[in-house]
Amino acid sequence: MNLKAIQxxxxxxxxxxxxxxxxxxxxIANTAFQITSDPPTLAISINKQNLxxxxxxxxxxxxxxxxSKFAPMTLIGKFGFKSGRDIDKFTDTKYKMGRTGVPIVLxxxxxxxxxxxxxxxxVGTHTIMIGKVVDCDVLGExxxxxxxxxxxxxxxxxxxxxxxxIKEESIKPAPEESGKYVCNVCGYIYDPAAGDPDNGVxxxxxxDDLPDTWVCPICGAPKSEFTKE
Amino acid sequence: MNLKAIQxxxxxxxxxxxxxxxxxxxxIANTAFQITSDPPTLAISINKQNLxxxxxxxxxxxxxxxxSKFAPMTLIGKFGFKSGRDIDKFTDTKYKMGRTGVPIVLxxxxxxxxxxxxxxxxVGTHTIMIGKVVDCDVLGExxxxxxxxxxxxxxxxxxxxxxxxIKEESIKPAPEESGKYVCNVCGYIYDPAAGDPDNGVxxxxxxDDLPDTWVCPICGAPKSEFTKE
Numbered sequence: 001m002n003l004k005a006i007q008x009x010x011x012x013x014x015x016x017x018x019x020x021x022x023x024x025x026x027x028i029a030n031t032a033f034q035i036t037s038d039p040p041t042l043a044i045s046i047n048k049q050n051l052x053x054x055x056x057x058x059x060x061x062x063x064x065x066x067x068s069k070f071a072p073m074t075l076i077g078k079f080g081f082k083s084g085r086d087i088d089k090f091t092d093t094k095y096k097m098g099r100t101g102v103p104i105v106l107x108x109x110x111x112x113x114x115x116x117x118x119x120x121x122x123v124g125t126h127t128i129m130i131g132k133v134v135d136c137d138v139l140g141e142x143x144x145x146x147x148x149x150x151x152x153x154x155x156x157x158x159x160x161x162x163x164x165x166i167k168e169e170s171i172k173p174a175p176e177e178s179g180k181y182v183c184n185v186c187g188y189i190y191d192p193a194a195g196d197p198d199n200g201v202x203x204x205x206x207x208d209d210l211p212d213t214w215v216c217p218i219c220g221a222p223k224s225e226f227t228k229e
Numbered sequence: 230m231n232l233k234a235i236q237x238x239x240x241x242x243x244x245x246x247x248x249x250x251x252x253x254x255x256x257i258a259n260t261a262f263q264i265t266s267d268p269p270t271l272a273i274s275i276n277k278q279n280l281x282x283x284x285x286x287x288x289x290x291x292x293x294x295x296x297s298k299f300a301p302m303t304l305i306g307k308f309g310f311k312s313g314r315d316i317d318k319f320t321d322t323k324y325k326m327g328r329t330g331v332p333i334v335l336x337x338x339x340x341x342x343x344x345x346x347x348x349x350x351x352v353g354t355h356t357i358m359i360g361k362v363v364d365c366d367v368l369g370e371x372x373x374x375x376x377x378x379x380x381x382x383x384x385x386x387x388x389x390x391x392x393x394x395i396k397e398e399s400i401k402p403a404p405e406e407s408g409k410y411v412c413n414v415c416g417y418i419y420d421p422a423a424g425d426p427d428n429g430v431x432x433x434x435x436x437d438d439l440p441d442t443w444v445c446p447i448c449g450a451p452k453s454e455f456t457k458e
Contacts, residue, residue: 001362001365001366002367003365004367005340005341005342005365005366005367006263006271006340006342008241008295008339008340008367008373009241009261009263009271009295010239010241010373010375010376011262012237012238012239031262031263032238033238033240033260033274033392034235034238034260034393035352035353035355035357035392036352036355037392037393040232041352042235042238043274043352045272064238066234066238110237111233111235111237119350119352121348121350121357123270123272124270125265126264126265128264128272128350130352133235134230136230136235137230138234144237144238144239146239146375147239162266163262163263163264164263164266
């Protein structure tokens with residue numbers, strides 16, 4: 001059984017948001033898909049440990065923002081590798097309130113869908129939530145980010161609560177040139193050949209030459225959290 | 230509500246196969262996604278009208294073949310726009326029998342997953358089937374086809390039983406140059422500028438100049454089933 005077979009399945013990169021009482025939260029997810037066309041219904045799969053899961057269970061509403069392929073890793077890091085229990089993810093994030101009172105992230109968003117939950121199915125670590133689309137719109141002409149693009153072009157990783165997470169030790173990496181450093185928090189690999197252009201670091205910059213103020217573009221961990229690959 | 234928002238969600242293009250007694254069948258689907266990583270489980274969404282739905286309900290096993298971006302439209306047409314009630318789709322298709330006795334399509338396949346059904350959730354016109362992966366492998370180095378690629382590069386359409394189907398009249402087409410012909414059966418548009426290279430028709434070939442033996446590359450309908458767009 002070669003589990004890399006599962007990695008060939010295609011996903012997008014989304015921010016799923018919800019609310020509970022007067023609190024709002026959101027998270028990155030790669031699983032969203034249409035169920036029926038009439039009425040338009042959508043399903044998402046959310047880890048039970050996540051705060052957004054709690055919020056959707058409580059309010060029975062959620063929104064899906066389809067991220068552009070140009071979404072910066074800082075946005076993905078904030079919504080994907082940090083918990084709403086620790087930070088307010090909507091500070092410095094452009095969003096609007098939907099008609100159901102759910103927040104809808106607009107930063108780097110090519111389209112959004114606002115949904116009312118019709119049903120929830122327990123699938124072990126995750127819950128599949130099916131929602132009726134009550135509002136949706138396209139924002140601009142941008143191209144959506146695919147999960148494959150996030151992995152191969154942006155060098156992105158998945159958090160341990162993602163359905164697609166595979167323990168690093170179960171994947172044998174190809175022999176790599178040295179000079180790369182891996183983030184102990186989220187698994188992001190700093191590759192000097194690629195640099196970190198989103199944050200002003202040119203390709204060809206050695207890890208040691210990164211400024212001390214540089215942080216992991218995904219999870220925000222400092223340089224001291226990195227170890228040589 | 231701009232329903233084009235839903236079209237920004239990312240999908241792949243898969244052949245889902247199953248069996249019932251000594252019969253085998255398969256169909257195109259764009260919805261397959263991982264649910265949990267340990268044990269590896271997968272969900273698919275299948276229209277209740279489809280023969281493959283009947284077969285999975287009966288045998289409780291299915292396979293998913295992840296199609297390559299170079300999969301020919303004839304393969305997609307055979308599995309996506311024809312019914313196993315009318316033809317044997319596995320004639321002239323390369324496949325193998327999996328360990329559960331389910332057929333696994335190997336033509337234009339970059340990876341496959343063989344699953345035993347754990348649960349089924351009724352979602353109106355469709356059923357979400359969750360399966361435990363009992364076997365899987367990667368076949369070669371090919372890149373998977375995304376649904377966006379199928380639409381924009383291959384000019385593909387969806388059958389009426391797809392969750393993503395939207396009635397043509399609800400989408401206002403952009404003004405087009407003339408010379409295009411649309412298939413009345415499946416909606417495929419023959420564009421003379423693109424030709425039909427999969428079937429030896431060079432770009433620049435007018436519809437009238439297509440040989441009488443030419444058939445719709447998706448559904449196999451004859452030239453007489455085409456009308457000027």
